[in-house]
Amino acid sequence: MQIIYAVDLEVVGDLPALGRHELLLEHVADWLSGGSTREVLASELLNANATTLPPRREANRKLVHRDASWEVIGIPSAQSLRLSVAQDLERDVQLTTRVTVATIGEDTSLRIELSREHQGGYLSPVRDTPIFQPGILREVVMDDRLQLQIGSQKIDGKYLPIRTSSDVAVLVDVLAASHRLPIVLIHLRSPESWEVARVLSKKLIGLARVITLNFATSNQVFAHVPRAKVPFGGATLVWSDLTSPGLSFTEEEIVALGPEGVRARLMGRLAAISGLARGLDKGWRAAQARLQNEARVEAEAKVQAAIDSENLGAENTALREQVSASQSEAHLWQGLAEEAEAKGAEAEALASRAEDAERSAEYWREQYESIRQGATAEEDIDPWDRIPRLIAKTDPAPAFRALEDAAQGRIVFTEAAERSWKNISYPDPDDMAEKVRRLAMAAVELYGDNPGQIGHLDDWFMERHGLKVAMSDQVISRSPKLREFQFEDVTYSQIPHVKVRDGVKPNEVGRIHFDFDKENQRLVVNHVALKLHSR
Known part of the structure; x- marks a missing residue:
């Protein structure tokens, strides 16, 4: 039997060890019952048993027959369940998912592994087995009553953003530690890269930590750790041993492969190593x-x-x-x-x-x-020159994500901003794109180290960035519906705006509405389209 995937987790939290153990058994029972007509109760897992589960239809629509069996150890100083679920992959090849819940004294652990066994007894090549994270792992991670860790590393199924120089300093120290998990670094530049970050953080739990970078922090990390070089708009897997060559994806490869394609390639590498490093239960x-x-x-x-x-x-x-x-x-x-x-x-x-x-x-x-050789070095790339065009009545997300990246997070666009642009056919999209770009550059300077002399903000925007910014609007001020907007559970004002075009037909009057987020040192843009009202 060959172990092809293994995750070992320490389970901690406010609950006593026995409470954590019982809660994990409930998750195991729910997972075992999922997608079938046979309900397995947590109480059944307290004694050794075996059962044939009803067939379950997989994502590929194939009907899979599964046999489950479990062993139990129950003494005052140790409680443990070892569950095995076997299913046939192809002729004479069996895949087994094994889940072990163990509480030794006050320490509780969860182990999940996949193993493959060729039962034919003859010599014949076996095709690679596509590896997917067992669903029980995500279920346990989502339970707020339990906290998971590997060593001192918290396992939470989320990606960690690195936005500032101080964040970079912490990351550089983490990269130097050989006992850490492998790290997937992603340069957030496009909707595709954002989706890759979301998918990998949820589907590589316990195998790798997902960390996101902007253009500036990506270059800073590379300056300290050359092995951690991330392609522009791409991703790189950095092993725990920095001397080992990583696996990189360019921006074009991320688009071509899609999130699942990137996940599959990384899973193939990470799972094989995990099976060796975590071979013993x-x-x-x-x-x-x-x-x-x-x-x-x-x-x-x-x-x-x-x-x-x-x-x-x-x-x-x-x-x-x-x-x-x-x-x-x-x-x-x-x-x-x-x-x-x-x-x-x-x-x-x-x-x-x-x-x-x-x-x-x-x-x-x-x-x-x-x-x-002779191609432009990535260090010479200016992210402001790589902003996708704004095209009328189309999805502005690629342009907005690229602007957020170039501005190092000093500007952010809400979903409402994206909808506002997508829903109209603006007559001069290039002019709007230029004004949005200037606003993003203004945000970098405004929240940077040297914003210059700031008197009246509207004067500052005009003198330094050629933007006609209004800090008041009587109609919007009197309208509760227009006056405020919500973003990330915070209420912002929608009164400040850039006057993109004036003195033209009503269906050509452009506006960019935004607010100042002093706490997070950024501008929050909620509207990129026509004037919000007709007066």
């Missing part, structure tokens, strides 16, 4: 060891009691029990040793294949570099 083994130790101690106590009572028959029985307990303990440790040896042999074989692959990759890297 430590929670179950620890519970077994506690059980064997208790049996041995109990047998020794019986022997001593028989000796003290000078009962020869009882002494012989107790000695046989002691021998049996010792043999069971010896078998446990022998099994561990054999399993570790097998994992070592598998690791050596994979390491040899990895060396061959690395030599091949190095060759093709050299060929690629020779082809691209």
